[in-house]
Amino acid sequence: MKTKFTASAIALMAATAAGAEGHLPQATNAWYEAGQARLAAELAKEINTNRAKNVILLIADGNGVGTNYATRLFAGQQAGNFGDEHVLPHESFPNLALVKTYNVNAQTPDSAGTGTAMMSGVKTDAGVLGVNEAVNRSDCASIEGNLVSTMNEIMTEAGKSTGVVSTARLTHATPASGYAHSVDRNYEASLPEGCETQKDIATQLVDAMEAGIIDVALGGGRRNFIGKDITDEEGKTGKRAEGENLIDRAKSLGIQYAWNDETIAAATTDAPILGLFESSHMQYEADRSGEPSLAEMVEVAIKNLQGNENGFFLQVEAGRVDHANHAGNLARVVRDGIAFTDAVAMADKLTNDEDTLIIVTADHEHAIAFSGYAGRGADITGLCMGISNTTTEHTGEPCLAKDGKPYTIATYLNGAGSILREDMNWAGVRPDLTQEEATDLDYTQQALIPMSSETHSGEDVAVYAKGPWAHLFDGTIEQNYVFHVMKHAAEVNVSN
Template sequence: MKRLLITSTALSLLGTAAFADGHLPQENNDWYKAAQQELKAKMAVAPITGKAKNVIVLVADGNGVGSNYATRIYQGQQKGGFGDENVMSKEQLPHLALVKTYNVNAQTPDSAGTATALFSGVKTKAGVIGVDETLNRGDCSTVESASVASIAEILSDAGKSVGLVTTARLTHATPASAYAHAADRNHEDDSKLPEGCTTPDIASQLISAMEKGTVDLAMGGGRRHFLPKEARDNEGKNGKRTDGKNLIEAAKANGVQYAWDSKTADALKLDGSPVLALFESSHMKYENDRAGEPSLAEMTEKAIRALSNDQDGYFLAIEAGRVDHANHDGNVHRTVTDGVAFDDAVRVAMEMTNPEETLIVVTADHDHSIGFNGTCGRGTPITGLCYGVDNNGVKHTGELNLANDGKPYSVVGYLNGIGSILSEGGQGSRPVVTQEEAVDPDYIQQALIPMDYETHSAVDVAVYARGPWAHLLNGTVEQNFIFHVMKYAATGH
């Protein structure tokens, strides 16, 4: 009854005539008009139900909704705005779902298990590559019986070209799950295999896949796992292999083009002939530190150009692997700069493809323990300290908010990691940090629980999509469901 009285009072103040002709007092408000435009745009979106000639899946490793939010703000602030109003390229994709990321034996997931779910359609244990949950991690004897087919292998068998692009090592958990089958994600080269293990190491499996034509293009880091320990790479770093094999030379002998830096990458013939590019001994550089090697967007552009020579279409997996590593380091600046580089790659993929024939899926494999402290006014630098809310304007006050200990605090923090303010005995005192120190690219965010590195989180991640059957990605889904949408879109079953 009280609610009805309030409503009646409000109506008497506004006048019922204001609603009778369809007009509202707020209709000239910019926020109202923008929402009306968005409503019309969404009403015009129609499902695309033809077969997908091409499938592109872009994975920002560790880019949960928190990291995604920080990246959105950072990208927008770099453009000169407050950041909140910014819309990233992937956020313009019309279809969206939340994704449950747990492994069958882990509430908080691991990238090997999540990537296997994404690429093979079944959830599995943490730490294993391209196998189902019947395999116990480290047990090489059951790799063959537990192996599952990946979307890359399936679509290659259907006649499509396959490409892999990553800023991590090509033998790392996420890219490896597209082509390899291993009892442990750490079996990147033969030196990591346990005694008696007859399963080929992951680097060897990639070269075999290229020889068989299952993988046509691979770009990323990880040179050391393809070279014997006696050999030095183009940058003077030793390999890791103990079997004496030089897999790079073996690939080149089989007609594979090879690149190791920006110059040699630019010299590649993107005519559909096989390509292997290894730009670092280990992972590629963070975007903040990148020099002498291509960006993720540049690799994406080269990959699409090369794979588009196949008239039957292609499958392309693209990973921003170092968003995850920056979060583990507790370093928000490199998290968001690699996040922006990932969004640039998404933009390139969107611009170079036709929604009627290419399914684009953008997601993350898991979240991190990233958190946001309040209450900050608009325009507060996302990598810095929190400014107060101005009750008389729209921008922050310019005065730092203080916690109960009388010290300012950063906008972003972590629940655990190397930036912990607690000692082993549970006591600690937060250091005083200036805004200049906080926005420095090398600043490590304050964290709560002390750990050697920040950990993953079990929180859902998002998946964005455009193209044939993208509308099936809606609501809340299991991570392995994404594979089934990609497979159905490309094959019809």
């Protein structure tokens, strides 16, 4: 049977043939050229199987794929671009995977369980630190026989220096997962009556520094280290029992103590450092005054730790990304997100890819969502602006919902900004909203379900990596696998 060819079919075959010879009509298009450049970069990748002398784990608490997206756009827009095309420092890392974040007993995780997974290699229950899932939360007796070794302990046994840096309290869930063993993450400064099988978390930190397990600890949480009758440098009293002063104890051990930007700048590299820069959590980046940035703390930590010829392990947490999400305050989320990327860039700058494994990830995501059909360049913290059919940039006219009112691009599925109102029998009535109001630093994003604090969510987060054995991050992984890559890359063997 003969085949009949139409003119269009002949033209299509001609175009296909031309494409086979590398003469596609779109070959000079900027997007096509960018795709070819990315392909060339992927083909040129080389696997690094060196031993990781140093390992740095950077965790932006609550910075899932959605929150990271908001930070990317905000950073790009602050630089004068549309935002979508922007590349955050960790987004240029060559290796990437998706991470399943659930706890053993929780579909939606908490940071104690997720931190323990990454720092010990086993998933565990929500709300517990440095223990396996056999414990019962808040039951001190159940801790017996259920401790797990943390990454800081393991790296110390291997002869490395270790540190922990956070913009949250150092006794908070994520930073504490590196050194503490507790049946309840809330036992930061005291224990319930009759709990004699463990120490409070602040005491465990100073114990770890005395034992040489933690060499640098920088963050917030001063109140958990002093008694109720003791006033700190900023006029605030502590949470501990009267007369207790772990800061004085640390000083007596030869540990340097810093409480503001001036005292940390004066710290030397020849002794351990305990930096406690706020009574509770450190300030949001947008409000920061008199205390170091996350990047500055990372610089201090690395310069202190890298004097060890055997290398170091450092855990870094941007804890206030999480807190701003809980508050439904996207304006502060993205600013702390950028501060986190500055810390990533600092860690990268001060180390060498040949011998340092850098891992960037999150412990969980939040109930954040992005809606509407926004045009390019619409402020990610502001109103949804229409798509233009004649220019690349948005129209400048707000998109309107069925109620005739504008809405923001970013909203939360639950939180303090709920449009449901108790005084109207939980009827959904949205207020009018201007761009100026929506982009205000203190604006609380509109939400659906009324909650006093917005919640975590259970979807996957990303992990980005570079350096020795970073290629082991691939596909979809369990969160506890992060530990196993770090341990393998450092070739750490621990006696049982």
